[in-house]
Amino acid sequence: MSQTATPAEELLLVTDELDQVEEQIEQLLARQHQLQAHKEQLLRITEADRRAPRADWHGTFTWDADVQQTLQDTFSLQAFRPLQREVINASMQGRDVLCLLPSGGGKSLCYQLPALVGGGVTLVVSPLLSLIQDQVHGLRLLGIPAISLTSLTPKEEVAEVYKQIDNDKELRLLYATPERVVSAKRFMSKLEKLYKAGRLARIAIDEAHCCSQWGNDFRPDYKKLGVLKQQFPDVPILALTATATDRVCDDLRTILRIEGCESFRSSINRPNLFYEVRQKASTAAQVTADIVSWIQANYASGESGIVYCLTRKDCETLTGELQAAGLACGFYHADMDPHQREHIHQQWSAGTLQVIVATIAFGMGINKVDVRFVIHHSLSKSLENLYQESGRAGRDLKPAHCLLFYRFSDVLRQAAIVAYEANWQPNLYSVMRYASALSTCRRVIVGRHFGEAPAECSAMCDCCARGAPVVKKDVTGAAVAVVDALASLPTADKRATLLQLIDRWRASKVPAEAKAAKAMSRDENERLIAQLVYEDYLQMDFGFTAYATNAYLKASPKAAQLTAGKKTVYMECVEVQADEAAGQHAQRSAGEVIELASSEDEDFQPATKRGRS
Numbered sequence: 034m035s036q037t038a039t040p041a042e043e044l045l046l047v048t049d050e051l052d053q054v055e056e057q058i059e060q061l062l063a064r065q066h067q068l069q070a071h072k073e074q075l076l077r078i079t080e081a082d083r084r085a086p087r088a089d090w091h092g093t094f095t096w097d098a099d100v101q102q103t104l105q106d107t108f109s110l111q112a113f114r115p116l117q118r119e120v121i122n123a124s125m126q127g128r129d130v131l132c133l134l135p136s137g138g139g140k141s142l143c144y145q146l147p148a149l150v151g152g153g154v155t156l157v158v159s160p161l162l163s164l165i166q167d168q169v170h171g172l173r174l175l176g177i178p179a180i181s182l183t184s185l186t187p188k189e190e191v192a193e194v195y196k197q198i199d200n201d202k203e204l205r206l207l208y209a210t211p212e213r214v215v216s217a218k219r220f221m222s223k224l225e226k227l228y229k230a231g232r233l234a235r236i237a238i239d240e241a242h243c244c245s246q247w248g249n250d251f252r253p254d255y256k257k258l259g260v261l262k263q264q265f266p267d268v269p270i271l272a273l274t275a276t277a278t279d280r281v282c283d284d285l286r287t288i289l290r291i292e293g294c295e296s297f298r299s300s301i302n303r304p305n306l307f308y309e310v311r312q313k314a315s316t317a318a319q320v321t322a323d324i325v326s327w328i329q330a331n332y333a334s335g336e337s338g339i340v341y342c343l344t345r346k347d348c349e350t351l352t353g354e355l356q357a358a359g360l361a362c363g364f365y366h367a368d369m370d371p372h373q374r375e376h377i378h379q380q381w382s383a384g385t386l387q388v389i390v391a392t393i394a395f396g397m398g399i400n401k402v403d404v405r406f407v408i409h410h411s412l413s414k415s416l417e418n419l420y421q422e423s424g425r426a427g428r429d430l431k432p433a434h435c436l437l438f439y440r441f442s443d444v445l446r447q448a449a450i451v452a453y454e455a456n457w458q459p460n461l462y463s464v465m466r467y468a469s470a471l472s473t474c475r476r477v478i479v480g481r482h483f484g485e486a487p488a489e490c491s492a493m494c495d496c497c498a499r500g501a502p503v504v505k506k507d508v509t510g511a512a513v514a515v516v517d518a519l520a521s522l523p524t525a526d527k528r529a530t531l532l533q534l535i536d537r538w539r540a541s542k543v544p545a546e547a548k549a550a551k552a553m554s555r556d557e558n559e560r561l562i563a564q565l566v567y568e569d570y571l572q573m574d575f576g577f578t579a580y581a582t583n584a585y586l587k588a589s590p591k592a593a594q595l596t597a598g599k600k601t602v603y604m605e606c607v608e609v610q611a612d613e614a615a616g617q618h619a620q621r622s623a624g625e626v627i628e629l630a631s632s633e634d635e636d637f638q639p640a641t642k643r644g645r646s
């Protein structure tokens with residue numbers, strides 16, 4: 034310190050140095066926190082390795098004979114489906130396991146069978162009451178001792194269940210909801226008692242993707258399930274899910290504290306499902322007529338199906354219209370009396386109703402394996418949601434059809450609903466990318482989303498089955514006209530609804546622009562605007578009123594490059610010819626331009642189709 038510094042100057046220097054020291058302390062504390070968390074992870078991993086060494090899960094184990102016999106005698110099954118045996122071996126060995134098998138892949142057997150062979154009690158955490166009821170009922174029919182504790186358990190039975198947990202040495206499976214596990218102290222104390230007595234054999238966490246806020250169906254109570262590893266470190270956890278991206282898997286490993294787990298992942302590809310997207314008509318009446326005629330043409334023998342709608346009101350209206358057209362159907366959504374909802378579900382499961390028209394409230398509890406079709410009346414909020422909802426078809430592995438009716442205005446409706454959710458935009462764009470594809474196989478898009486190598490499609494999606502040539506059109510002029518139409522708006526915010534934008538574009542004061550816009554149908558105008566959103570030349574903007582959220586469109590910063598002549602926009606179009614390969618899947622008139630897709634799609638293939646048989 035200089036000897037000539039005045040106290041005031043020195044004060045400034047000292048204050049400055051103190052600030053620096055505080056900043057360093059903060060950095061060191063953050064680093065300490067990080068290292069502590071990492072140390073705990075490494076301790077858990079080494080402890081898991083010590084407790085249950087890794088092995089070749091295809092190999093032979095002391096329990097092989099028991100496992101095979103239980104498979105045949107108790108479950109009346111002859112052989113394992115892919116990965117079931119490996120998952121069972123790893124769990125029997127005592128490893129924590131993350132199991133990703135597609136819908137209908139047979140995840141339940143992966144914990145039900147070890148529960149019988151290994152002895153002790155397997156706790157199954159499952160999010161849905163109806164699913165729990167169905168499973169417990171099914172297990173009891175097989176003579177397997179199973180109980181559940183949920184909000185549906187009558188008060189007088191709760192004491193009996195607790196008594197059974199304490200004393201019934203034959204009990205093998207105990208089902209509970211995550212709420213029960215994380216909030217009911219009495220339940221946790223019973224688990225502690227089981228654990229101390231060495232009777233808590235395994236914990237299965239079904240629909241484990243609900244842990245992660247990056248996945249669909251995030252549930253806050255699932256996020257607290259890390260308490261199970263903390264309280265019962267020696268008990269192997271088996272986390273199961275049908276849908277999870279790599280990011281969701283990483284997240285759920287951390288949340289459940291099973292970082293050292295064995296991960297088994299079969300392809301998410303469902304080869305028996307035919308994926309199709311159709312242009313959705315612009316009027317509700319026409320959409321209903323299209324759905325009715327499609328079901329009547331393809332499933333006239335009353336095969337079961339689901340129609341997913343965006344809102345409760347849509348569900349009720351569409352049900353009335355389908356009924357009027359002679360289809361046996363009922364609606365299902367969250368705003369119904371639970372008994373009425375259950376009644377509809379049962380009638381549909383029994384085949385009395387052919388079609389259930391539902392919101393996404395109808396989901397994880399569906400146990401019906403012979404659903405032949407799933408129709409999306411509106412776009413889902415993410416590709417994961419669409420995959421999972423569609424995946425309720427064909428769980429018996431027989432051919433089934435997943436049909437999405439798509440138009441861009443539904444993206445805006447959906448956006449206005451999900452705009453409050455985390456990650457709504459990348460989620461919505463992922464499903465838009467899927468829906469607007471023309472030349473890219475839909476399986477490839479889904480596989481890429483889940484980080485998988487492309488699966489063989491064998492013409493089991495409309496893009497591969499269609500077989501018509503794709504033409505690539507330069508539509509830069511039209512794209513500039515759309516941006517100009519927004520710029521010419523009298524309002525300061527320069528934003529418009531989709532309808533306003535199309536009207537303004539078609540009424541452009543530049544005659545050539547208006548002529549070009551009108552040379553396209555309004556549907557095609559809409560598709561080009563969708564593409565501009567999807568390629569980031571336009572963006573969504575929201576207006577909030579006391580009653581609703583409205584979605585608008587406005588130019589994004591990238592639009593300036595378009596108007597400056599630095600970007601070119603191409604659209605793909607297909608001229609449909611008579612196409613036998615697509616058979617009933619492509620019911621369109623010859624020569625009709627059926628779809629447009631992004632010119633920025635990596636897999637854009639301008640000339641001929643592939644994958645056609």
Ligand SMILES: Nc1ncnc2c1ncn2[C@@H]1O[C@H](COP(=O)(O)OP(=O)(O)OP(=O)(O)O)[C@@H](O)[C@H]1O
Nearest residue numbers: 110112113114134135136137138139140141142275
């Ligand atoms: N090894 C097997 N052989 C034959 N059928 C099996 C086998 N394993 C399971 N199944 C049957 O497959 C059907 C689906 O099983 P399960 O309900 O466990 O699937 P899941 O993977 O949980 O599907 P979801 O994610 O849709 O709930 C059931 O009817 C079940 O009995």
